[in-house]
Each structure stands twice: as structure tokens, then as C-alpha cells.
Amino acid sequence: MVNLLSGTLTQTKIRARAPLRIGLAGGGTDVSPYSEDFGGAILNATIDRYAFAFVEPSTTGEHRFIASDIGSEEVLPADCEAKDAKLKLHAAVCRRIARQFCGGKPIAVTLKTLVDAPPGSGLGSSSALVVAMVEAFRELLDLPLGPYEVARLAYEIERIDLGLAGGKQDQYAAAFGGINFMEFMAGDRVIVNPLRIPRAVRNELESSLVVCFSGVSRSSERIIDQQRKGMIGKSAQTIDNLHQLKVDAIEMKQALLRADIVGMATVLDRSWRAKKGTAQGVSTKEIEQLCETALGAGALAGKVSGAGGGGFVMFIVPPENRLRVIEALNAAGGQAGGVKLTDRGAEAWVSPFRSR
Secondary structure, X not given: OEEOOOOEEOOOOEEEEEEEEXXXXXXXXXXXXXXXXXXXXXXXXXXXXXXXXXXXXXXXOEEEEEEHHHOEEEEEEOOOOHHHOOOHXXXXXXXXXXXXXXXXXXXXXXXXXXXXXXOOOOOOHHHHHHXXXXXXXXXXXXXXXXXXXXXXXXXXXXXXXXXXXXXXHHHHHHHHOOEEEEEEXXXXXEEEEEOOOOHHHHHHHHHHEEXXXXXXXXXXXXXXXXXXXXXXXXXXXXXXXXXXXXXXHHHHXXXXXXXXXXXXXHHHHHHHHHHHOOOOOOOOHHHHHHHHHHHHOOOXXXXXXOOOOOOEEEEEOOHHHHHHHHHHHHHOOOEEEEOOEOOOOOXXXXXXXXXX
């Protein structure tokens, strides 16, 4: 831990993790300027896949960044700029923490990360990774940050400091965890409404979900840039489809609270058609084939999780058909399975194990 007055760090290893999420409805309405002009609404749920961050003071006075899942490592000066780093997310987090909480004085650390999903998964993995790193520094420096502040800081690091295209839902989902209805309003105001779901309904929803990796990792920036151009240019097609996505988020929340899984599937199918109308490339031949396969095996509805163009596709399936759908998707070349819903958001702890 750190003494902010003396600036000294003990040789403490901090672990942190933040959950990934599936977007059930409303994705895209959290992107500016739509959220500023009309207000956005999203229903999402975190799952049992995580982004991890491990941080400890460096003994060399330099930053050592390691991304184990993508096999990347680099050593940089502690005062490095994010633009000079291969692992820009790691460098940007360290830079922002130093500037905002340490009077601009860099803190040399070893920062290791890994994510339980491939890059471009559509599960909010990049934002969850930034949230996990911020959470690790919150614990290391004993920073007075709650989940709203952690999410906002992660959002600013990605969208402002690094200029990466995207919305806000991923950071707030990772920071809060659980099944949440989120509202995005003008002035960067965000309200996270945790949904209290009876255990039987939650079990039914969890048992009805199948996710399938399409085999294609994609960058969401191109699709989000297209959506933003449609928003800025007031494209009737883009705006109308985003309006529909917002309505779908509200109606899916209501269906979930009524324990109407079939109703949720109806909304999901309508939402998928609207989402494909927000930008070119949201769907692909591979995604359409996986959807046809799942529906043919008994799924009720499906759509991509995230911006689209690849990554994971999620389906609502009658639980008794779940195994058949998973087997059919895997036979068609996908990587399918169930998921478990999680309640906890980002959390950090001091490693209880001593290094040898």
C-alpha cells in the first residue's frame, strides 16, 4: 500500500478482476451524441469471465507491462507517454493515475494482465481490462473511489485520453456487476439501476443463455464510427433504429421483471434487426450462418454481443434445447457454451501469498 504523503510503497502484490458482460438490449444508445441528444438505455448482465490485473511496485524504477493472454511484454520509463507504448491501455492507466492522484509523479510498477476472452470479443473485454487496472491502483494507493468513480475514470482513459471510439456501458457493467438497467443522459450523467430478480427467474434466464464465439475477432471502432456519423448527420435510418434499440431495452427489462423469457426472445429478435440497420458490417455471413444454425436447432432468438462484425453471438434458448443448440453451433464451426451470471463487479485484494 502507499503512503501518499511520503510517496512510498510497500512491496505488496495487488490482484484485481472485473467481469465481462453480455449486452441484452439497447447497445449503441450509450454512444455520444445519441446519448446526449436523446438519452440512452441499456440492459446488460455480467458473466463468469473476467479481466484480471496484477500490480506491484517495480524494483527497477521502470514500468514493466505484461499482457499474458496476447503474449506481449515491454519495459518503459515510468514517465512514458501512452502513445509510445505497445500496450497503450496499460500505459494510459499508469499515466492517468500519476497525473490525477500522485501530483504528476509517476509510480513505477509491474503491471500484468490477462482476459478470459479474445480481443474483439464483443463482451466489453477492453473496458473491463481498464476497469480492473484502475481497481488495482485504487487498492494499491487506497484511493477514495466508488464504482461510479472507477467506471467514469476508466471511461475517460479510453475515450478521452486515448481517443478510442465507443460508449459507456462496458465500464459501468464491469465496475458494478450484476444485471443492470442503465440510463445515459446529457452532461455525461449515468444512472445504474440494479435489477432485483427472483432466484427462479435468474436461474431460468441463465439456463436459457448460450454464447458462441464466431471465430472472428474484430475492432469495434469502424462500426461505431459509422454509427456516430449517422448520429451526427441525423441519418433517419440510424436514429430510428437507435430509438428502437432504446425502446427494446425498456421492454426487455419489463419482460425480465415479468419472468417472460419468451417475451425477451421476441424483443431480442426485433433488436437484432434494428441493430443491423445502424451501420454496415454489424452482421457477417458467418454470424448469419450461426444464427440460422441455432434457430434450426431450437433457439428462440439471437444477436451479436457488442458492436458486431464478429466476436460473440448470444442466443436465448429453451433450457431443454440448450445442449442441442450448443452441439449444432460447435458442429458448424462455432465455439459455443453456456454462461453463468455474476453479481459482483470489480474487486481488488492484497495477495495473501508471499513470493519466494
